[in-house]
Amino acid sequence: MTEKEFLASYDPDKYKKPSVTADILIFTINKSSELELLLIKRKEHPFKDKWAIPGGFVGISESVEDAAKRELLEETGIEQGYLEQLYTFSKVDRDPRMRIISVAHFALVPWQLLNFKAGDDAADAKLFKIKMENWELALVAKDGTTLHEKDLTFDHKDIVLMGLKRLSGKLDYSNIAFELLQNKECFTIFELKQIYDAIKGKTSDLGNFRRMFKSRYVSESHVEEINQMSDEFSKKKAQCYRYIG
Amino acid sequence: MTEKEFLASYDPDKYKKPSVTADILIFTINKSSELELLLIKRKEHPFKDKWAIPGGFVGISESVEDAAKRELLEETGIEQGYLEQLYTFSKVDRDPRMRIISVAHFALVPWQLLNFKAGDDAADAKLFKIKMENWELALVAKDGTTLHEKDLTFDHKDIVLMGLKRLSGKLDYSNIAFELLQNKECFTIFELKQIYDAIKGKTSDLGNFRRMFKSRYVSESHVEEINQMSDEFSKKKAQCYRYIG
DNA sequence: GCAAAAGTGTTCTAGCTACACCCATGC
DNA sequence: GCATGGGTGTAGCTAGAACACTTTTGC
Numbered sequence: 001m002t003e004k005e006f007l008a009s010y011d012p013d014k015y016k017k018p019s020v021t022a023d024i025l026i027f028t029i030n031k032s033s034e035l036e037l038l039l040i041k042r043k044e045h046p047f048k049d050k051w052a053i054p055g056g057f058v059g060i061s062e063s064v065e066d067a068a069k070r071e072l073l074e075e076t077g078i079e080q081g082y083l084e085q086l087y088t089f090s091k092v093d094r095d096p097r098m099r100i101i102s103v104a105h106f107a108l109v110p111w112q113l114l115n116f117k118a119g120d121d122a123a124d125a126k127l128f129k130i131k132m133e134n135w136e137l138a139l140v141a142k143d144g145t146t147l148h149e150k151d152l153t154f155d156h157k158d159i160v161l162m163g164l165k166r167l168s169g170k171l172d173y174s175n176i177a178f179e180l181l182q183n184k185e186c187f188t189i190f191e192l193k194q195i196y197d198a199i200k201g202k203t204s205d206l207g208n209f210r211r212m213f214k215s216r217y218v219s220e221s222h223v224e225e226i227n228q229m230s231d232e233f234s235k236k237k238a239q240c241y242r243y244i245g
Numbered sequence: 246m247t248e249k250e251f252l253a254s255y256d257p258d259k260y261k262k263p264s265v266t267a268d269i270l271i272f273t274i275n276k277s278s279e280l281e282l283l284l285i286k287r288k289e290h291p292f293k294d295k296w297a298i299p300g301g302f303v304g305i306s307e308s309v310e311d312a313a314k315r316e317l318l319e320e321t322g323i324e325q326g327y328l329e330q331l332y333t334f335s336k337v338d339r340d341p342r343m344r345i346i347s348v349a350h351f352a353l354v355p356w357q358l359l360n361f362k363a364g365d366d367a368a369d370a371k372l373f374k375i376k377m378e379n380w381e382l383a384l385v386a387k388d389g390t391t392l393h394e395k396d397l398t399f400d401h402k403d404i405v406l407m408g409l410k411r412l413s414g415k416l417d418y419s420n421i422a423f424e425l426l427q428n429k430e431c432f433t434i435f436e437l438k439q440i441y442d443a444i445k446g447k448t449s450d451l452g453n454f455r456r457m458f459k460s461r462y463v464s465e466s467h468v469e470e471i472n473q474m475s476d477e478f479s480k481k482k483a484q485c486y487r488y489i490g
Numbered sequence: 491g492c493a494a495a496a497g498t499g500t501t502c503t504a505g506c507t508a509c510a511c512c513c514a515t516g517c
Numbered sequence: 518g519c520a521t522g523g524g525t526g527t528a529g530c531t532a533g534a535a536c537a538c539t540t541t542t543g544c
Contacts, residue, residue: 006290012343045251064335090309098257480515
């Protein structure tokens with residue numbers, strides 16, 4: 001039997017298959033420099049009317065990344081933003097409908113680009129501030145809607161926690177923080193520090209942050225000074241920078 | 246329609262689904278303290294008689310982790326060893342048979358436990374030393390069989406490279422190196438250094454490594470001195486340690 | 491004047507690097 | 518005696534943390 005014959009006679013549906021979804025944690029930093037996560041209220045069973053991470057099935061002729069991108073677009077109207085694969089969750093009973101494997105992702109989106117609306121599968125969509133209270137996750141929307149970690153459906157609590165850990169960890173050895181800037185072409189050191197603080201969940205020393213910024217980003221040419229000053233975040237004019245890569 | 250009714254009427258096979266496999270990079274350190282990777286020679290189409298990473302389909306009622314564990318057992322006879330999920334690869338055309346999404350893993354196995362034989366799907370199985378030549382991956386078996394990175398089937402080159410990068414990176418902030426020790430209950434500092442050097446691909450200063458070992462592992466109680474000396478790796482007797490966790 | 495950010499300087503520590511040096515021992 | 522690992526010591530560099538200080542400016 002040649003390879004060609006083999007392929008022609010191969011039956012892809014011989015065995016029962018799990019379904020695969022791409023789920024996305026959509027993070028943003030709001031105007032008050034707080035970390036927020038987009039959740040949707042489910043319109044359909046299972047867990048109708050509960051809050052969950054957006055996601056959708058991976059089609060037969062698209063990659064998982066494409067499915068995640070599509071989902072991000074549907075949910076937020078964003079054509080391209082930072083998107084990274086997080087982890088694949090596959091507990092057998094994680095979905096009551098049937099066997100579903102979820103490839104979780106996270107996206108970083110500047111708040112002013114976020115134009116979300118309830119999608120096809122969502123009765124509602126909201127941004128929730130992320131807090132840690134008594135070592136447990138708490139999610140609070142602007143209108144006061146409060147979710148405890150146990151209120152998250154499926155295994156979404158695990159996904160959110162892993163996402164937060166990864167995000168916080170990557171601040172130290174990558175350039176992802178820049179993805180949350182309002183404007184990568186013109187920003188101040190303080191603005192970036194706000195993003196760091198929001199993700200790390202603590203306020204760092206401004207003087208030290210400046211030095212870190214200069215040695216790690218300016219000296220290494222990830223960023224350059226531009227001929228522009230800003231007083232958006234302070235009374236005194238501040239030097240603006242441009243993100244290069 | 247209640248949730249119960251919804252679930253009862255739900256058809257899991259409404260849409261075409263991709264297949265999912267768990268593939269696994271099985272790393273070991275050989276007697277000469279070199280990093281090796283287990284590859285199998287494919288017995289079936291596609292890519293019959295080519296070398297590939299072991300892997301298998303994820304069944305409808307097992308998690309991806311379970312499938313990877315099962316694969317590790319089948320391929321190496323190892324009941325439990327270090328296993329970690331690496332990344333999910335999903336390019337649409339990565340497998341000529343059909344749409345297959347691969348959740349790649351890596352396993353760390355001490356060489357003396359490695360009792361591999363060709364499994365059901367393999368005509369042969371071999372350990373390959375990992376080298377970088379001209380910035381490209383080269384794999385060399387003890388019998389001289391040499392593979393270039395382009396000889397790896399599917400997208401296995403990408404998987405191997407990502408695995409190596411992750412492995413090397415995790416040495417700096419985790420305890421995975423201990424998983425490759427012949428005996429976690431009794432080992433010398435030199436033995437651990439050999440593992441580090443093999444993975445990093447360079448020899449580090451022994452004196453400095455000792456100090457790092459003591460401040461990072463002994464002082465932090467990941468490891469403890471035991472009442473035993475070894476001369477397996479040197480003429481002079483060396484202090485033995487025990488890995489705690 | 492006060493608060494808050496812009497920006498600089500200082501001091502201390504911890505960790506890593508590159509060494510140089512001892513000891514023990516098998517060949 | 519020489520190579521090799523076991524083991525310690527030292528000096529230098531760097532990044533980070535903690536903190537003090539000066540400047541600008543809107544309120």
